Amino acid sequence: MKPADAADYVLGVAGAGAMGQGIAQVAAAGGMRVLLLDAREGAAASARDTIAGRLARLAEKGRISADDAEAAAARIEPVASVAALAPCDAVVEAVFEDLEVKRSLFAQIEEAVAPDCIIASNTSSIPIALIARACRYRARIAGLHFFNPVPLMKLVEVIRAAETGDEVVETLVGLGRRMTRVPVVVKDSPGFLVNMGGRAFTTEGLRIAHEGVATPAQIDAIMRDCRGFRMGPFELMDLTGIDVNYPVSQIVWEGYQQDRRLATSANHKAMFDAGLLGRKTGAGWYRYAGADQVDPPSPDHQTQAEPARTVSLAEQDEALATFAESLGLRIAPDDGTAPILAAPIGDDATHTALATGADFRRLVCIDLACDTSRRVTVMTAPGADAAARDAVAAAIAASGRKVTAIGDSPGFVAQRIGSMIANLGCHMAEIGLATPADIETAMRLGLNYPLGPMGLADDLGHSTCLRIMERLQAITGDDRYRPALWLKRRALLGLPIDTPS
The missing domain is CATH 1.10.1040.50 (N-(1-d-carboxylethyl)-l-norvaline Dehydrogenase; domain 2)
Known part of the structure; x- marks a missing residue:
């Protein structure tokens, strides 16, 4: 099997649509000879011209040199038949998502190329093992899943099926890097990693x-x-x-x-x-x-209420006290009339009122488990006094921040979504879908998340994340919120979230 960094490496790309064009472009820019195939007459040649135009525009913008653009375009050769892929060291299939079409194409490619030629699919949803079942040399079959638009999206998933050989995985990782992508190795599974x-x-x-x-x-x-x-x-x-x-x-x-x-x-x-x-x-x-x-609805809570001046706290909470004082609010014992503040983790306003004995009608819950510099989420129980909520919202708005007022929910909004992302990432690590580091990289690069699951768990604190999931499950009764054992064990033992099993 030829090394990925070989100067004479030949890559075949079967399918000259948007994905195939992107793969051909980054491969040619990485110094590989690219044979581009499409079943539609003239499509491969047209795609080559389109890619050449994109490379020329990059040169005009100063992103690459004119010589490099011209050399990369020259490395792309349209071919008219599967048989013409015979010189390839690897072939990437990038046709539409139909299992039987892919199986048929893989069978044809196997007949054309050498036994040690890697054949990879760019599929985003079909298990690689289902494609490999129709192949004679299953050890060389893998997934190489790029993201659209390929030249801009740096991530590529290298999918290891049950029978994929280690050398194949290593070579595909090398090819990904040669194409200036960031490869992550992923177990063959529904939806892969991202x-x-x-x-x-x-x-x-x-x-x-x-x-x-x-x-x-x-x-x-x-x-x-x-x-x-x-x-x-x-x-x-x-x-x-x-x-x-x-x-x-x-x-x-x-x-x-x-x-x-x-x-x-x-x-x-x-x-x-x-x-x-x-x-x-x-x-x-x-x-x-x-x-x-067009006319998007406003997420902001608007009120003409006078800002609150005095509040009480449902329970002692240093962070909440600091937040209230930053708004110019005076904290005093409950007088039966002023708003009562709380900053629950994982609980809703209803359960917070029950746990603390606070009057639910005047209880205003504030989410402090996220960034509150631009927007603050406030939450109240059913039957709450709108005047109490609005007085607190007005005090927050007076500080220059926007307010979003939501209905009662365990974990507000940001706690719920953030913890669900972290919990699912921990589950992916638990089942060996990928390493914690690759899960983090894939979610940030493939989805443009500011933090991946492991980063979110660290940012929330994985003990906090575990509490949110446990309270969500307890309050809703929904198994959807069961904590991943990966998260639970590391939180309980006080270990870093990426500690291997």
């Missing part, structure tokens, strides 16, 4: 909206402003398309034997069934004119 790990962000957002706790706009704003995400879960679903993210959610859920931690909600299916698919249809969770939202 598509499986990304379920928590969207499905928990959907669950919160389905429960009537907060609107999509409120959830998105909280995750942007209080957790540092570039976009919230509903904005992300509209961008990728609900016709993409709903079926992927179903594939992953079914593939993991309908694990509750991976289940989506009825509101997700309702949008899919209605054809409200996001930006591509002009309407999804928001309405669009092109890429721009």
Whole structure:
């Protein structure tokens, strides 16, 4: 098997659509000769010209030299048949997601190439083992899953199927690096790493909206402003398309034997069934004119109430006292009229009132387990006095911060979604899907998360994360929130979250 850094390495790319073009571009830029195949007449040659144009524009912008752009384009050779892939040291299949089409193509490639030629699939959803079953030399079959647009997205998943050889994995890792990608090695499984790990962000957002706790706009704003995400879960679903993210959610859920931690909600299916698919249809969770939202609903709580001047605390809490004093609030014993503040971890306002003896009508819960410099989430119990909430909200707004007021929920919004991401990442480590380091890298690079699951667990504190999950499970009675044993053991033992088993 030829080393990935060989000067004369030849890579075949079968499929000249958007993904195939991206793979061919980064491979050619990495110094490899690329044979580009497409079943459509003239498609490979047209794709080569498109890639050459992109490289030329990069040179015009000063990103690469004109000589490098010209040399890379010259390394891409359109071919007209599978037989023409015979010189290849590796072939990456990048055709549409149909198992029988892929199996047929792999069989043809096997007939054309040498026995030690690696054959990899760029599939994002089909288990590699299902493709390999139709092949004669299964040890050389693997996944090499790039992300779109390939030249911009640095991550590539190297998928190890049950019979994939170690040398094949090592070579694909080397090829990924030669293409200036960041490779992570992943066990063959439904959704692989990124598509499986990304379920928590969207499905928990959907669950919160389905429960009537907060609107999509409120959830998105909280995750942007209080957790540092570039976009919230509903904005992300509209961008990728609900016709993409709903079926992927179903594939992953079914593939993991309908694990509750991976289940989506009825509101997700309702949008899919209605054809409200996001930006591509002009309407999804928001309405669009092109890429721009039209009259997006405000996530901000507006009130004309006078700011509170005096509050009491439901229980002693130094961080909450400091926060209240930063707003200019005077903390005094409960006089039966002033708002009562609490900052629960994992609990809702109802259970906080029961646990502390605070009057639920005047109790205003504040989420301090995230960034409160731009936006603060406040939560009240059913039957709460709106005047108490509004007085506290007005005091927060007077400090220059925005306020989002939500319904009662264990773990607010940011605690719930953040802990679900961390818990699912810990479960992925637990089942050996990838190493903790690769899980962290993949989630940050593949999904543009500010922190991956392990980083979120560290940021929250994994003991805090465990408490949030335990309270979510206890209050809702839903097995969806059962803590991963990986998280539980490390939290209980006080070990770093990436401590190996």
